[in-house]
Amino acid sequence: MPISSNSRQNVPVAAIHFSTGLKNYAAVKIIPVFLPFLGCPGKCVYCAQDRQTGAGLVPGISSVLQTAKAALERQSAACELAFYGGTFTAMPQADIKACLDFLQLMRAGGKVSCARCSTRPDALAGPALADLRRYGLELVELGVQSFSDDALRLSRRGYSGKEALEGCRAVRSAGFRLGIQLLPGMPGCTPEVFLQDVEKALQEKPSCMRFYPCLVPDGTVLAQWYREDAYKPWSLEETVSALGRALMLAWQAGVPVIRLSVAPEPAFDSEILAGPRHPALGALAQAEALLLSAEKAVARLGRTPAALELPKCCQGFIFGDKGALRKRWQALGLPPQSITFTDREDALLC
Ligand code: SF4
Structure with a gap:
């Protein structure tokens, strides 16, 4: 059967490939x-x-690096070293140098093959990026959180949307791969604002993205606002819906989304007062994105589909929580018996 892919609306074609990004x-x-x-x-x-990473407050750089050294020595293959959890490029110079010297040592010993760090978009002035480049970091992840001036102001981030964009561009023009982290549901961020943020982020051609839906951990200013009724977190349903749409956009652009929620951490989880926390949030968002992608593909196909082939990794979550999406798949003309799972990375609708 001839396979063709056609982006024109309502023109019947034999088959449609669409990206799932699930590799x-x-x-x-x-x-x-x-x-x-x-x-x-x-x-x-x-x-x-401190609670989110399970790391507590840092007792001192040398003890943190000793722990990393022990972890690297337990690995049989070279790993990627990732400096996370603070504002790497704004740390005291001595701490940055200790981390970069450690990286150099581990790389020379064959324990590390590449490295990344996370920082803020407004902490890239001066020699910060050039220093990282000299030591061979490849990827800089920016905690952009939003490009919306209102959301950034209401969340007291201390920079504007324009400065966030400039930060992304500075990272790429310094020769790094760029990672962009967004915080859907932060104060001032509606689902519409978040989707605009995703579109803006994708225009900056990142190598990866992370979405961390905003939660309300006790002991934060947000917890106080939540108690005063001055902040309302997104519901689980609106979070899944927005993440699904965002993920579909990223898949279409070929940009991997490497996290869809904060990693489980008992000390952190026990202190969350409110917010869209669910043990399978990532899978729920992927199921939504898959269905939205299939809906678009069916529209392009221009007729009731006969069959859909999906990557095997979709098998466990395609129908959502307790089969909640089964009816929507059925309404698309794709009942369970018409969907098969193969070794392919993209999807094929025919
Ligand atoms: S969110 Fe703010 S306080 Fe937390 S690590 Fe990023 S810059 Fe630091």
């Missing part, structure tokens, strides 16, 4: 070095990095 991007194991709050200009209203 294994993490070929190299990442060893994280958590540096909660180090280098941060203040404590952001929603941030509980």
Whole structure:
């Protein structure tokens, strides 16, 4: 059967390929070095990095690096070293140098093949990026959170949407791969604002993105606003819906989304007062994105589909929580018996 892909609306075609983005991007194991709050200009209203990472407050750079060294020595293959959890490029110079010297040492010993760090878009001035480049970091993840001036102001981030964009461009023009982290549901961020943020982020051609739906950890300013009724977190339903749409946009652009929620951490989970926390949030968002992608593909196909082939990894979540999406698949003309799972990475609708 001839296979064709046609983007014109309502023109019947034999088959449609569409991207699911559901491939294994993490070929190299990442060893994280958590540096909660180090280098941060203040404590952001929603941030509980020390509990979120399970790392507590950093007792000192050398003990953190010793822990990372032990983790690297347990690995049989070279890993990626990732400096996470604070504002790496704004840490004291001595701490940055200790981390970069450690990276150099581990790389020379064959334990590390590549490295990344996370920082803020307004902490890239001066020699920060050039130093990282000299030591061979490849990827800089920016905690952009939003490009919306209103959301950034209401969340007291301390920079504008324009500065966030400039930060993204500075990272790429310094020769790094760019990661963009967004915080859907932060104060001032509606689902519409979040989708605009995703579109803006994709225009900056990132190598990866992360979405961290905003939660309300106790002990934060956000918890106080929540108690005063001055902040209302997104519901689980609106979060899944918005993440699904965002994920579909990223798949279409070929940009991997490497996290869809904060990783489970008992000390953090026990202190969440409210917000869209669900143990399978990522799978729920992927199921929604898959269905939205299939809906678009069926519209392009221009007729009732006969069959859909999907990557095997979709098998466990395609129908959503307790089969909640089964009816929507059925309404598309794709009952369970018409869907098969194969080794392919994209989807094929015919
Ligand atoms: S959100 Fe980022 S910049 Fe703000 S306190 Fe947390 S780690 Fe620091």
